Amino acid sequence: MRMQVLAAMLAGVLCIAAAADPADRLADPAQEARARALFADVRCLVCQNESIDDSEAELAGDLRRVVREQVKAGRSDAEIKRFLTDRYGEFVLMTPAFSWINLALWGGPFLVVVLGAGLLATRLRSGDGEVELSQEEAERVRRLSESDPA
Amino acid sequence: MIAEIGSFALVLGLAFAIAQVVLSVSARLRRSVVLAAAGEGAALASFAGVAIAFACLIHAFVTSDFSVANVAANSHTEKPMLYKVAGAWGSHEGSILLWCFILTGYGAAAATLGRGLPRGLKALMVSVQGALGSVFLAYTVFASNPLLRIAAPPVEGRSLNPLLQDPALAIHPPFLYSGYVGMSVVFSLAVAALIEGRVDAAWARWVRPWALAAWSFLTVGITLGAFWAYYELGWGGWWFWDPVENASFMPWLMATALLHSAIVTEKRGALSAWSLFLAIGAFTFSMLGAFLVRSGVLTSVHAFAVDPKRGVLLLMILGITAGSAFALFAWRAPKLSPGGVFAPVSRESALVLNNILLAAATATVMLGTLFPLIREALTGEAISVGPPYFNLTFAPLMAALAILLPAGPLLAWKRGDVRGVGQRLWVAALAALACGLLTLALVNPMKALGALGVTIGAWLVMGAGVELIERTRALRAPVAESLRRLTGLPRGAWGMTLAHLGLGVFVLGACVELGWKGEAAEALPLGGSLDVAGYHLVLETVGPREGPNFEAERASIRVSKDGKPVCVAEPDRRFYPTGGQTISGISLCYRGASHLYVVLGERRKAANGAPVWLIRAYWNPFASLIFIGPVIMALGGLTSLSDRRMRLGVARRRKEQPA
Numbered sequence: 010m011r012m013q014v015l016a017a018m019l020a021g022v023l024c025i026a027a028a029a030d031p032a033d034r035l036a037d038p039a040q041e042a043r044a045r046a047l048f049a050d051v052r053c054l055v056c057q058n059e060s061i062d063d064s065e066a067e068l069a070g071d072l073r074r075v076v077r078e079q080v081k082a083g084r085s086d087a088e089i090k091r092f093l094t095d096r097y098g099e100f101v102l103m104t105p106a107f108s109w110i111n112l113a114l115w116g117g118p119f120l121v122v123v124l125g126a127g128l129l130a131t132r133l134r135s136g137d138g139e140v141e142l143s144q145e146e147a148e149r150v151r152r153l154s155e156s157d158p159a
Numbered sequence: 160m161i162a163e164i165g166s167f168a169l170v171l172g173l174a175f176a177i178a179q180v181v182l183s184v185s186a187r188l189r190r191s192v193v194l195a196a197a198g199e200g201a202a203l204a205s206f207a208g209v210a211i212a213f214a215c216l217i218h219a220f221v222t223s224d225f226s227v228a229n230v231a232a233n234s235h236t237e238k239p240m241l242y243k244v245a246g247a248w249g250s251h252e253g254s255i256l257l258w259c260f261i262l263t264g265y266g267a268a269a270a271t272l273g274r275g276l277p278r279g280l281k282a283l284m285v286s287v288q289g290a291l292g293s294v295f296l297a298y299t300v301f302a303s304n305p306l307l308r309i310a311a312p313p314v315e316g317r318s319l320n321p322l323l324q325d326p327a328l329a330i331h332p333p334f335l336y337s338g339y340v341g342m343s344v345v346f347s348l349a350v351a352a353l354i355e356g357r358v359d360a361a362w363a364r365w366v367r368p369w370a371l372a373a374w375s376f377l378t379v380g381i382t383l384g385a386f387w388a389y390y391e392l393g394w395g396g397w398w399f400w401d402p403v404e405n406a407s408f409m410p411w412l413m414a415t416a417l418l419h420s421a422i423v424t425e426k427r428g429a430l431s432a433w434s435l436f437l438a439i440g441a442f443t444f445s446m447l448g449a450f451l452v453r454s455g456v457l458t459s460v461h462a463f464a465v466d467p468k469r470g471v472l473l474l475m476i477l478g479i480t481a482g483s484a485f486a487l488f489a490w491r492a493p494k495l496s497p498g499g500v501f502a503p504v505s506r507e508s509a510l511v512l513n514n515i516l517l518a519a520a521t522a523t524v525m526l527g528t529l530f531p532l533i534r535e536a537l538t539g540e541a542i543s544v545g546p547p548y549f550n551l552t553f554a555p556l557m558a559a560l561a562i563l564l565p566a567g568p569l570l571a572w573k574r575g576d577v578r579g580v581g582q583r584l585w586v587a588a589l590a591a592l593a594c595g596l597l598t599l600a601l602v603n604p605m606k607a608l609g610a611l612g613v614t615i616g617a618w619l620v621m622g623a624g625v626e627l628i629e630r631t632r633a634l635r636a637p638v639a640e641s642l643r644r645l646t647g648l649p650r651g652a653w654g655m656t657l658a659h660l661g662l663g664v665f666v667l668g669a670c671v672e673l674g675w676k677g678e679a680a681e682a683l684p685l686g687g688s689l690d691v692a693g694y695h696l697v698l699e700t701v702g703p704r705e706g707p708n709f710e711a712e713r714a715s716i717r718v719s720k721d722g723k724p725v726c727v728a729e730p731d732r733r734f735y736p737t738g739g740q741t742i743s744g745i746s747l748c749y750r751g752a753s754h755l756y757v758v759l760g761e762r763r764k765a766a767n768g769a770p771v772w773l774i775r776a777y778w779n780p781f782a783s784l785i786f787i788g789p790v791i792m793a794l795g796g797l798t799s800l801s802d803r804r805m806r807l808g809v810a811r812r813r814k815e816q817p818a
Contacts, residue, residue, distance in 0.1 A: 030680065030773065031680055031681050031682055031773075032682065049546075049547075050545070050547060052543045052545065057401075058399065058401045058402065058545075059399075060545065063394060063396070098540065098541065099540065099541075099542045099543075100540075100541040100542055100543050101543070102543060103543050103544075103545025103546065103547055103548075104545065104547035104548060105530075105542050105543065105544050105548055106542075110534070110538070111530075111534075111542070113526065113530065114526050114527070114530045114534075114544070114548075115552070117522050117523070117526045118519045118520070118522050118523040118526070118552050118553075118556065119519075120522075121515070121518055121519040121522045122515060122516070122519045122556075125511075125514070125515030125518060125519070126515060129508070129511050129512075129515065132497075132511075133501070133502070133503050133508070
């Protein structure tokens with residue numbers, strides 16, 4: 010079942026995650042931390058589903074170099090991300106953009122919550138006035154909760 | 160010869176599955192007990208046929224019969240026995256046969272165990288199960304038979320990907336599939352109930368054990384996969400929001416929602432349509448997962464041999480089975496009785512909220528998995544939906560669910576008492592908050608989100624404790640009385656408490672691990688050292704190691720803390736000559752629930768020409784809890800399953816014929 014992805018992940022394992030490779034690290038720890046945070050949001054374009062922080066593919070190494078150089082040159086996170094999307098499209102960022110075209114993606118879960126809450130509210134309103142247990146129901150609930158209070 | 164017997168048995172299994180449908184449907188139409196029994200017999204025979212075929216495939220793998228194409232492609236004579244056997248389900252064809260084996264197995268179990276069911280409902284359930292068996296077996300026989308021979312057998316096989324040669328992963332597919340396919344019984348029961356037009360408390364009660372069993376298996380299966388990823392992939396990640404992981408997570412979320420909604424249907428006769436919807440949805444997501452992973456739509460950038468023809472066939476199976484079930488649902492469900500009414504604050508409302516949040520969480524995972532495909536198909540632009548999306552959508556939904564959870568079991572049916580629940584929970588709430596604040600104040604570095612996670616995890620664990628205290632009247636009644644109540648608690652109640660406790664344990668582990676993970680990497684010469692989270696690691700020796708089917712370089716790294724020796728980590732780096740792959744064998748040093756995770760990387764040359772090794776070390780605090788939590792949850796499921804009430808028809812039979 011997972012085989013294809015597993016095989017795809019293999020690329021990342023051949024040489025263990027080199028994002029932390031001491032040979033490439035920036036001298037300034039604060040800058041290095043910023044670069045690492047950015048890596049997690051940049052996709053290794055030729056990999057299955059990995060960020061360049063995890064991937065050992067050659068392209069991931071190139072992208073890491075680009076990002077580190079730009080961090081070192083003092084460019085902001087937004088500038089670096091814009092630079093990457095201008096080159097590689099939205100695909101390169103792991104976080105999808107908050108745009109109209111992605112409305113269904115970002116709004117979908119919210120819509121389910123609203124719809125569900127609406128349905129619950131109508132259900133509750135339609136049942137107004139008879140929320141007291143009838144004697145027979147009370148007896149049934151008592152019986153059931155004795156046999157299993159789950 | 161054995162492979163041919165297997166193929167023959169497989170076709171026989173298909174024939175019996177078709178007979179199962181025909182016999183059971185006519186049994187329902189003619190209300191015939193004899194035909195119903197014949198249908199059940201066919202279900203057993205179908206299982207027997209597939210079991211023989213599966214045994215033949217395993218035999219071919221064990222004996223390294225490379226004249227069978229599937230064995231030649233996925234096995235090797237030098238592979239350890241466990242992985243030879245596991246190779247039987249390591250490929251597309253083999254895993255589909257495993258799927259059929261489990262599917263017909265569940266069919267046979269449902270036919271044998273479901274004695275308490277009304278005859279009509281049972282005959283329909285057996286026939287729907289037979290129909291599912293027929294389509295998947297037909298697919299296996301005609302499009303994906305793993306027992307086919309090749310004309311020119313190779314001398315040696317191509318072996319299984321070494322990453323998959325791991326005990327956790329060897330048993331991962333059987334557990335996962337037992338979960339996926341277990342939902343088929345739930346699906347069949349739902350379709351049968353829709354045809355009969357009657358869904359009541361009894362139906363919910365019959366669905367529950369199957370849903371519980373499947374859910375428990377799926378929980379273990381997913382956890383095994385996560386644990387495998389954790390220690391095999393070499394960077395300590397355990398969940399990547401990868402489409403394939405998501406494919407297994409969606410049925411789990413649906414099944415979790417079903418387990419809760421079925422309680423309302425059983426106890427109060429309400430939400431029956433919704434429970435049916437979830438029952439159909441859970442298996443639909445299982446099939447969607449099977450399709451997504453095998454069709455190539457998710458892995459299109461990769462050159463893995465995925466036959467698009469098979470993808471289309473699987474999509475057709477998914478469309479026909481799920482499509483007809485949902486069409487039936489749309490037709491029959493509106494006629495179902497809405498069931499009992501309840502107040503805004505009640506156990507019912509709490510369970511509905513649980514379902515709304517779980518449904519939204521499922522929608523999140525589904526959108527995150529499928530939206531990129533849809534958008535690419537519509538606009539031609541590709542986008543990525545990675546972990547940041549799920550952190551922003553899934554995590555808040557789950558946090559809301561976790562915050563509400565401890566109140567649910569304390570609420571009364573129909574009309575709950577907010578003040579009463581508050582009185583029981585305020586101590587736990589304060590204690591959880593104190594845990595969070597202490598974490599914020601004492602743990603260095605300070606992490607607000609991590610502390611929030613600790614608060615929620617502690618809240619869940621203590622909520623489970625309060626639940627137990629309430630049930631046993633501990634602290635209020637005399638000790639003897641509480642003990643009597645404790646031993647008298649039904650297993651179903653223990654199961655729920657355990658499952659909720661397990662969730663809390665998992666949340667604690669996941670949040671602490673994500674919040675305070677430490678990492679260090681250095682290229683070390685012999686005698687060199689690096690530090691991570693207060694631990695001092697010294698590379699002492701690097702030497703060769705012989706494995707059964709690999710050659711390895713093994714490092715010996717002495718770990719100490721504050722000058723006191725802690726452990727010796729021995730990570731290795733394995734080379735598998737058959738496939739030419741290199742894999743890191745990590746070393747875990749257990750420190751309570753936390754792990755020191757050490758990886759040996761490539762050998763390099765330092766500036767002075769001496770060899771250096773890239774060593775990476777991670778400090779993964781509370782990482783054990785991430786895997787122990789779900790195991791507690793699955794144990795909760797099994798405990799609940801062992802409740803007397805769950806034994807389908809068994810209790811009734813005992814009464815009828817006392818031994």
